[in-house]
Amino acid sequence: MHENLTPKNTILDAKQMARIIRRMAGEITETHKDLSDLLLVGIRTRGVPLAEKLAAEIERMEGVKVPVGILDITLYRDDLSTIAAQPEVKGTHLPRPIEGAVLVLCDDVLYTGRTVRAALDELIDFGRPRAVQLAVLIDRGHRELPIQADVVGKKVPTSKDEVIEVTFLSTDATEQVRILERKPPK
């Protein structure tokens, strides 16, 4: 995939991921007694399979189908003028109006917080939700903005030379979380 990235170690396998996602779904249902206002919103790309898995778990536990939306934050990024070519835009799809809804933003990794900032700005352009929460599978630290997650799967201390790679069977060939190391070019 990327240049000069070497796998360091696997921190979660598929089984451990499933267990953690189950616990996250439990935390979400615990804090939201009324699930009828709830909308899970996955941030492209790998926030989407996380949101879908959380919705499936909630349905299994509570028998309620929580709708899942997809957010593409590309048009709200703060680095468009600094990166070489424009990133691909794939589109946002929200299955219901967000006015008055309780949203749970889902993403695979929380790092600088800039993606979440862009996501919040984009969501506000769709209406005024009653509340927005954040659920992430991995919190790797190094925030550059005052943003914290409400539901965290696993905290992983990392250095800035490392990359967290999350894969899901629905988008990739494997389902696991790995730490990769960025090797300086020789």
Place this chain on the structure above:
Amino acid sequence: MTTETIRWTRKDLLGIAELSPAEIELLLDTAESFSEVGERPIKKVPTLRGKTVINLFFEASTRTRSSFEIAEKRLSADNLNFSTSGSALEKGESLIDTALNLQAMAPDLVVIRHGSPGVPHMLARRIGAGIINAGDGAHEHPTQALLDAFTIRRHKKRLAGLRVAIIGDIEHSRVVRSNIHLLTKMGATVVVGGPRTLMPVDIEKLGVEVAYTLDDAIRGADVVMMLRIQLERQGRMSFPSVKEYFRLFGLSRERLRIAKDDVIVMHPGPMNRGVEIASDVADGSDSVILEQVTHGVSVRMAVLYLLSGVTSEES
């Protein structure tokens, strides 16, 4: 990644002729994503905040210019319009001087329409801003061809293998040239039809079939695209009367039957009802003419977005 995604690397969009099928596909796919922005409660994204776009129109245009303007506004760009009337051009300024003066205002993108072919190309060589050709003489009108292809793809789910008939004033139309380039590159068959007096010599060298009657042109067509008879561009009448033109080449409900059952009817506008197209066809269930206008905004947003990435890198 399952599919190979390509990066947009061009500073300018001058024509379809130089684009690869992969670049055309990238533009159309990007436009697909932007069409969703037009359906939002707030039809605006902050993507081009702080970018300046100049719309430079040396020829009258309502639809193309307002379409670009809306696209620019939906992307949060700052835009300003120059048109021939009231500009320094009327006071004798040369085109080069106009270009250099624009350059001095440091725009990021310039959308230009001009009556002479090649003017956008000349501008692209002279100034650093990205240039978008919004029509140069009878040469090219790339965003029109892209919005036509986008509309066809929405209805037919593909371009390859389709039979597309384009009828009317083939000689004076830049819409035809851009459409021929685009559709043949994407694997569609193009048939051009019209009176011999409006058919350029050697047009078949562009890889199209030629028909001199309406029936021959639209028989079995998946798409019928009617062109406006551009009386103001001709200087002299190339056919005896408007009445006769309609009788021979005008699209009526009756004559459309020879095309495929699920044919779609298109027109780049503005229409001359009763000249090239009957009102009941223009307003009928096969017509996608107003959809073309809607899709024009999405396509132009995609073009502005992709080009602005390249200019910001270079400047």
